[in-house]
Amino acid sequence: MPSLPVRPLEKPLKLSFISRLLALPALLLTLTTQGAPVYVQAGPGSFNHAALDLLAARNHMDYQRFYSGTPAHTYTSAAQAQTWAFSALANSTIEGQLVPAIVDAMRSYQVTELSAAVHMPIEMCVFGLNKTGKITHAASHPAALKQIARWLSAHQLQAKPVPKGTNEAARLLAADQFDQNTVAVGSCALKAVYPELTLRETGIQDNADNHTLFGLMKMEKRPQPISEDEARSALAHVVDQANVLINTRTDSAKALFSHINQRLAQMQPVALFKAQKHRPIEDLSREAVVLSKALEQAQQQCLDTGSVKAFFQAQMDAAKAIQYRYRAQWLSEGVPNQEADLTQLRNTLNQLGAAILQTLTTHLAQHGNLTTELKPVFLAALNTDNLTVQDKQRLYQALQSVRRVENCQATD
Ligand SMILES: O=C(O)C(=O)Cc1ccccc1
CATH class of the missing domain: 3.40.190.10 (Periplasmic binding protein-like II)
Structure with a gap:
């Protein structure tokens, strides 16, 4: 139905x-x-x-x-x-x-x-009718059963295939269609759909990269x-096309992430200049200039200014965190005496800021919002020293909240 x-x-x-x-x-x-x-x-x-x-x-x-x-x-x-x-x-x-x-x-x-x-990514979770009872059978979709063969054999369990889906296995279990010793294996999101079932184990798939x-x-x-052979090659062709779509979207996101990474990579020389001149790291008047440039461009490109402001603030917060970490390091190691020119660096930062907004606008128009799908790509793309995983996560959170304005005419 x-x-x-x-x-x-x-x-x-x-x-x-x-x-x-x-x-x-x-x-x-x-x-x-x-x-x-x-x-x-x-x-x-x-x-x-x-x-x-x-x-x-x-x-x-x-x-x-x-x-x-x-x-x-x-x-x-x-x-x-x-x-x-x-x-x-x-x-x-x-x-x-x-x-x-x-x-x-x-x-x-x-x-x-x-x-x-x-x-x-596929993560398999085990749901039962009780917390600790003996398990003899595992009900799931046939494709899912194949992906947990090691777990099944380690526990000497018998498979009960449910071709309608992993969720159907959970539904049947919750509806008392199986016995107490049967568990259902499926997406961990089943927890919210069948709260009456008990989550017994997580991440039981044979292969971590599933x-x-x-x-x-x-x-x-x-x-x-x-014939089966013909169907196999027809499907292989669809899979190829699907991979082209995935790769095109990933490449578009990578271009954006690379600009964000390059902006953060400027923070070592920025910190160096400030350390040599005994200037404070935080410069609120410069932050205001960066934000107003970004918001003006955002508006011209039909990006929602509130979400762009939050993202640019997150970028500047990460930038400051990187600089503070360098300053702390240099207190014990001494300040390196390489050249650093803040005026030139700020020009580069302005250009990178504009490139970030441009690639972001193009990505949102062609591939939709950034979602958790691309988070691992983002985490891997940002490789600047003195940037923590927490900094990256906060940045991604702000980045994936950026929205386009519907029914808006770009003005540049
Ligand atoms: O049964 C499901 O949950 C499905 O969506 C089919 C399926 C099964 C195993 C991996 C991916 C999709």
Whole structure:
């Protein structure tokens, strides 16, 4: 059954004419921010669910989701309704990478359009009916069972495949369809969906580097089913296209991250200049200049100024933290006597600030918001000395909060 989103009425209201008028734009807004209908493989709390959440966060909206169980059922429904299907495509731990149930479904359905791809780490969690009881069976999606073979054999457990999804295994367990000795294995997000289940173990997947590639696609029924080999190469082609989308987005983010890194890399010479001249690190009038330049450019480029201000403040806070750490180091080691020219450095910083906003604007327009998907890329891209992991995390938090202004005309 498709689960249509239902908006609960907060309280029965007799709307006056004025408040009806006021409610109209709000209603239009909810209609326009609600995305297209999507038939989603598996169900609420599944890995597919979590992957589609990442896609929705990129566009700051949600899809109208119809959870559809197996890949075959998902493709059939999407093809009939001529709308989107969202499913897993490949997994890094499978030999040849292709997901067998998807190969099988592709024998009867073909992809006519691939609109977006998500590359998501898979972490498996174990849910039971009790905290400490003996475990004899593990219920899960067949693909998931293959990814926990070592854990199953270490505990001598028997697998109970549930092709509709890991979430379906959890649902059946919660509904007392299994016995006390059976656990369900799936996404750790199932915790919120089935609070009556007990989380018994986390991160039990065989391979720490376990990623699944998911795609948002339009499907069509094939006139005749094709062979397994043909379906395998058709799917391999879709996987290649999905990887191109992922790589293009990652490269665009890397260009942005590299400018942020270069800005922070200037802080060693900036700290050096200030140390040599016995000047304080904090310079609030310079911070005000940096912020006003950034906000002026942000406005011209249709970026939300509040979120840009917070990000630039986070950059300057990280910059100060780096400089203080150098100053502390130089108290014991002595100040190096290399040349440093603050005027020139500030020119470079202004140019990098403009480049950061330019690449950020382009990225948001072409690839949507930055989300947790790109966080590991960001953490790896920032390699400046004296920048801590906490500094980087705070910076990323501010960066991924930057938004574009809708219906805005750029003026530069
Ligand atoms: O059953 C699920 O949770 C799914 O979304 C299918 C699946 C299973 C294992 C890895 C990725 C997706």
